[in-house]
Amino acid sequence: AKPLFNVPAVWLGAMVPKRWAKRAVTRNTLKRQIYAVSQLYQADLPAAAYVVRLRSSFDRTLFISATSDALKLAASTELHQLLERATRPPLRGRTGVDT
Template structure:
C-alpha cells in the first residue's frame, strides 16, 4: 500500500480544529499534545485518520523551525495513517523549541511523534 497524504487526510476548517481542541486529549509529550474530538450524535464519523497541525510562532519563532516540524509530523503521519483509527488528530506544539540544529530537531520531533501516534492507536 502506498503511503500518501491526500487532501482528504487533512483538517481544513476552523470548526474541525475547534471540535478537536475541545475534545479528548489522547497523548502528551515533551513538545506536543494530541487531541481528538469526542464522539457524539452530531459528530460525523471520519472515513480515515485525518491530521491537523497547530505550530504557534510564540513556541517556534523561526519559520524554518515551524516548517521543519510540520514536515516531519506529516511524514510520520503519512507512514502510519493506514494503521491509525478513523478519527481526527490535532498535534499542537505546547512548549518553546530550544535552539538546536535542524538535524537534532528533526530527530527529536520524529521520535516524539512516533511515540504519540503509537499511543493514539490504542
C-alpha cells in the same frame, strides 16, 4: 455522544504556533515532520480528525539551527511515541488518547 467530525478516513492537521517556534523555517520543518511521521501510522489510526499541536518550545541553545538534524530527530522521536500511543487499543472503559 455524536462525533464532531464524522469522517470516513484519517484527517490530520498540524499546528505549530509562533509562540513556541519563532522562525518560520522551524515551524515548516516541524509540520513536515508531523505529516511525514503520521503517514507511517495512518493505516493503524482509527478514522477520525486529529490535530497534532506543539505545546512547548524547543530549547534554542540545544537546537541552534532552525532545521538541524538534531531538531528533526527530536521531533521525529516524540512524534513516534505519540502516534504509537494513539494506535494502541484503548484500555477497557476508556476511549481516546491520554494527553
